[in-house]
Amino acid sequence: xxxxxxxxxxxxxQMGANKNLGGGSNDALPPVFQLPLSDSPGQMLLxxxxxxxxxxxxxxxxxxxxLTKNKFSFVDGTLLKPTxxxxxxxxxxxxxxxxxxxxxxxxxxxxxxVRFADTSRTIWVDLHSRFGQGNxxxxxxxxxxxxxxxxxxxxxxxxxxxxxxxxxxxxxIMPSPSYTCGLCTCxxxxxxxxxxxxxxxxxxxxxxxxxxxxxxxxxLAMRQTINLVExxxxxxxxxxxxxxxxxxxxxxxxxxxxxxxxxxxxx
Numbered sequence: 001x002x003x004x005x006x007x008x009x010x011x012x013x014q015m016g017a018n019k020n021l022g023g024g025s026n027d028a029l030p031p032v033f034q035l036p037l038s039d040s041p042g043q044m045l046l047x048x049x050x051x052x053x054x055x056x057x058x059x060x061x062x063x064x065x066x067l068t069k070n071k072f073s074f075v076d077g078t079l080l081k082p083t084x085x086x087x088x089x090x091x092x093x094x095x096x097x098x099x100x101x102x103x104x105x106x107x108x109x110x111x112x113x114v115r116f117a118d119t120s121r122t123i124w125v126d127l128h129s130r131f132g133q134g135n136x137x138x139x140x141x142x143x144x145x146x147x148x149x150x151x152x153x154x155x156x157x158x159x160x161x162x163x164x165x166x167x168x169x170x171x172x173i174m175p176s177p178s179y180t181c182g183l184c185t186c187x188x189x190x191x192x193x194x195x196x197x198x199x200x201x202x203x204x205x206x207x208x209x210x211x212x213x214x215x216x217x218x219x220l221a222m223r224q225t226i227n228l229v230e231x232x233x234x235x236x237x238x239x240x241x242x243x244x245x246x247x248x249x250x251x252x253x254x255x256x257x258x259x260x261x262x263x264x265x266x267x
Contacts, residue, residue, distance in 0.1 A: 032070055032079065033090040041100025045069075050106040055131035056138060060172050062102055073099045075124035095120050102127075135173045142170040151209045156235045162205065167200060201228045208235065211242070 042168045045065035050058045065071040073079035073093050081095075082088045098120040103111050110127075117123045123259050151159040205233045217239050219231055 001260065029087075029090050029134065032073060033094055035094060035097060039069075041097055042104055044104045044106040045101050048126070050110055050131075052107075052110075054130060055127065056169075056173065058172060059132070061130070062105065066098070066101070069098075069101075071098045071101075075120045077121055099123060103251060129252075137171045139170060141175070142166050142205075146170070146203070149206050156232070156239050159207070160232055160235075160241060165202060168242070171196075175225065197228060198225070201231060204231065212238065229235060244246060 046058070046061050048058065048061070063072060066075060073096065074091075077100065079091070081091050099117065102120070102123055103114065104112075113245070114123045114126060117126065148164070149159075149163060149166070176189075176196060205212075205219065208216060212235060213232060218232065219226065
């Protein structure tokens, strides 16, 4: 881990930026560099502290918290330190703020180990390298659970919710690769995402009960690809229609005789 404090040169840059921005006003900065007056490095974003055994859940919660603050790009490496004096100083100021937020949600021993990290990105990478290795066994378990999961006459919504939860956790543990260099012009990240959506659609279809075989054939025969949510809604509608039809059928001999009597009276 890279260790050290911000140099005096960075402080000089910050002072110059404040002067150029009219005493430190946020208005001239892009939104990602803006800090509300209510923010502070000691602000607690999470209620649960990071331990050696809860990194998976903690990482997801901290990511959401930083996304809410519009600051996750500081830790995931997509927002590099600018070269111009104003934005460079603003980046340093924001990153110092972001460094403090994960530290407020850590056990004391872990917090001490990252106390002198020079950037928030350094902290994020270090925590993942130390505690993220346990994700491999969980990723394996999730793939195993998905491979065994079938609808098995449960409601479509119940089955879909369970399958979706496995997918989401698996994606969080093993995210799809994305380009951060800014040089890609073919939208490969979008294509990867679309392919993942298609795979999940097929996964959902193949795990539905055989009662949905006609619907499955119809969906696969469509020339225009539809998304998973649309297929889910089709399955829900078909399930509801089937339940309505079943509710109208006689369920006992008494019902059968009653239905016959009603028919005889009508003749």
